[in-house]
Amino acid sequence: MGFSGELVFGRSEHRLLEAPVFGGAQEDDEGGITAWWPRPGGWQTLQFQHETSPAKPEEVLRAVVEWTGAPACVASVHDSSVALVWGLEPGGDQWDAWLNLAIAAEMSDRPLPEMDACVPGDASRALAWAQSAGVGSSVDVTTIEEVLRSHETFAEELFDTLLDRLGFPAASDPEAEG
Numbered sequence: 001m002g003f004s005g006e007l008v009f010g011r012s013e014h015r016l017l018e019a020p021v022f023g024g025a026q027e028d029d030e031g032g033i034t035a036w037w038p039r040p041g042g043w044q045t046l047q048f049q050h051e052t053s054p055a056k057p058e059e060v061l062r063a064v065v066e067w068t069g070a071p072a073c074v075a076s077v078h079d080s081s082v083a084l085v086w087g088l089e090p091g092g093d094q095w096d097a098w099l100n101l102a103i104a105a106e107m108s109d110r111p112l113p114e115m116d117a118c119v120p121g122d123a124s125r126a127l128a129w130a131q132s133a134g135v136g137s138s139v140d141v142t143t144i145e146e147v148l149r150s151h152e153t154f155a156e157e158l159f160d161t162l163l164d165r166l167g168f169p170a171a172s173d174p175e176a177e178g
Contacts, residue, residue: 002079002080002081002154003047003049003077003079003080003154003156004049004050004077004078004079004080005047005048005049005050005051005052005053005076005077006047006048006050006053006057006060006074006075006076006077007045007046007047007048007074007075007077007083007156007159008045008046008048008060008061008064008072008073008074009043009044009045009072009073009074009075009163010043010044010064010065010068010070010071010072010073011041011042011043011044011068011070011071011072011133012042012044012067012068012070013042015035015044016035016044016046016064016068017033017035017046019063019064019067019068020063020067021054021055021059021060021063021064021067022046022054023054025052025054032048032049032051032052033046033047033048033049033052034046034047035047036160036171037171037172037173037174038171038172038174039163039168039169039170039171039172040169040172041134041169043168043169045160045163045171047156057074057076057084057086058074058086060074061073061074061086061087061088062088065088065089065090066090069090070090070133071087071088071089071090071129071130071132071133072087072088073085073086073087073088073129074086075099075155075156075159077155077156077159078107078155080153080154080155080156081100081103081155082098082099082100082103082104082107082155083098083099083100083155083156083158083159084096084097084098084099084104085097085098085099085126085159085162087125087126087129088129089129089132089133091132093125093128093129093132095122095125095126095128095129096122097118097119097122097123097125097126097148098115098122098148099147099148099152099155099158099159099162100151100152100155100158101115101116101119101148101149101151102151103151116149119145119148119149120141120145122148123141123142123144123145123148124141124144126144126148126162126166127139127141127144127166129166130166130167130168133168135166135167135168135169136166136167137167138167139165139166139167143165144162144165144166146165147161147162147165148162
């Protein structure tokens with residue numbers, strides 16, 4: 001059984017886990033809440049096992065954007081095989097897109113061609129969101145479309161790939177720096 005829960009991505013000068021929406025939650029050794037390696041510029045990703053998620057993904061997203069004053073996104077992952085990603089800007093512009101589209105189509109009983117037809121618009125909105133965050137100015141939207149149409153064994157890895165392709169700086173091991 002794979003990971004089921006939320007991935008929360010945002011920028012803050014403080015630890016993202018300090019956002020009030022998380023209610024003082026702490027990382028733990030059991031993997032209920034895990035901070036991924038940070039990205040330069042204060043970009044952080046938190047992983048919440050389903051039972052440790054503090055609220056509905058859309059509520060977490062709004063609260064993180066409000067607290068940080070910066071664009072953020074949340075991926076709701078099911079059994080590591082599929083994820084629905086929501087992104088939001090402080091001005092209120094929102095986007096969403098599926099990761100592992102074929103599996104999403106199977107699970108939702110929506111025809112794959114119908115879901116695939118949404119990819120160009122989803123990719124354009126995701127890229128506009130990234131550009132509002134100050135990255136992605138040299139990214140071609142077809143690169144994002146390719147990610148949205150690709151398949152990875154783990155949706156979490158595909159989420160990380162999406163952030164990379166949108167132009168966010170690469171994550172790095174904080175213990176290796178210094």
